[in-house]
Amino acid sequence: MPAHVHRQPLIYCPPGEHLPAAFAQDLQAVCPFDLTPERPLLGPYFIWREEKLQLYTDHAKRQGLTELSFDFAEYWRELQRQRGRSSHGPLAQALGIKGKPSWRVFDATCGSGKDSFLIGSFGAKVVAAEENPWIFTLLRDALRRLPVLPFPWELCFGRAEMLLKARQDIDSIYFDPMYPSAKKKALPRKEMQYFRDLLPADHCPQTTLTELLNCQAQRVVIKRPLNAPPLLPNVKHAYKGKTARYDMYMSHETR
Numbered sequence: 265m266p267a268h269v270h271r272q273p274l275i276y277c278p279p280g281e282h283l284p285a286a287f288a289q290d291l292q293a294v295c296p297f298d299l300t301p302e303r304p305l306l307g308p309y310f311i312w313r314e315e316k317l318q319l320y321t322d323h324a325k326r327q328g329l330t331e332l333s334f335d336f337a338e339y340w341r342e343l344q345r346q347r348g349r350s351s352h353g354p355l356a357q358a359l360g361i362k363g364k365p366s367w368r369v370f371d372a373t374c375g376s377g378k379d380s381f382l383i384g385s386f387g388a389k390v391v392a393a394e395e396n397p398w399i400f401t402l403l404r405d406a407l408r409r410l411p412v413l414p415f416p417w418e419l420c421f422g423r424a425e426m427l428l429k430a431r432q433d434i435d436s437i438y439f440d441p442m443y444p445s446a447k448k449k450a451l452p453r454k455e456m457q458y459f460r461d462l463l464p465a466d467h468c469p470q471t472t473l474t475e476l477l478n479c480q481a482q483r484v485v486i487k488r489p490l491n492a493p494p495l496l497p498n499v500k501h502a503y504k505g506k507t508a509r510y511d512m513y514m515s516h517e518t519r
């Protein structure tokens with residue numbers, strides 16, 4: 265975590281507003297947070313507003329961004345609008361989902377949950393891991409606001425490699441590490457700008473990929489920039505999309 269970011273998320277709940285008690289209790293048990301009735305002088309913090317948690321960071325404010333929340337119902341509506349396009353696409357193929365209704369995918373880097381929902385829309389069961397307490401809090405809040413889960417989705421707090429040690433039921437692992445900061449002009453999408461404020465700059469995706477390859481699963485798929493070199497040798501097959509490449513490794517071939 266960068267030095268200015270507290271390990272424990274801070275929720276600013278203005279006087280007269282109330283965090284739902286059951287949600288606060290559930291969250292506190294998994295991912296502890298602090299609550300304050302006064303607006304903090306510096307970010308990051310959450311604001312409880314319009315019946316949801318909204319993430320504020322100083323950097324995002326300077327960039328002119330509005331506070332961040334996730335909206336799973338909107339993700340699903342968007343995926344329904346695109347139906348038929350992506351379920352035969354490179355990610356579904358790389359994960360090996362096609363024609364296997366009980367395929368279980370472990371999303372090792374849940375982030376905004378968008379890729380989890382995309383994978384769920386292919387017909388897979390998804391288990392998602394998020395290790396960052398701030399991002400996990402946003403995910404839990406979005407899950408609370410979703411009336412019905414449109415596919416089997418389990419959200420876990422913690423480091424993927426550790427969580428996977430307790431699982432024998434995973435078919436494919438999906439790994440989407442942060443891309444290195446680009447020198448190019450286009451700004452990354454809003455979530456990624458927030459993630460850059462909250463995540464350490466010095467992570468080593470090779471190490472994580474090596475650990476994931478040692479977990480119990482048939483395949484590991486890593487998302488890469490289209491023209492970047494593979495992170496490790498022995499890619500079984502590279503599936504190219506329009507904006508990203510999915511390198512697929514067969515776990516038993518790399519052990």
Ligand SMILES: C[S@@+](CC[C@H](N)C(=O)[O-])C[C@H]1O[C@@H](n2cnc3c(N)ncnc32)[C@H](O)[C@@H]1O
Pocket residue numbers: 372373374375376377378379380393394395396399422423424425440441442443455459463472
């Ligand atoms: C690039 S983002 C993933 C974006 C995601 N695929 C999406 O659809 O928004 C990487 C996320 O994975 C999390 N992460 C990175 N390494 C992790 C690990 N080993 N275990 C669990 N979460 C991890 C980070 O905290 C961050 O939220």
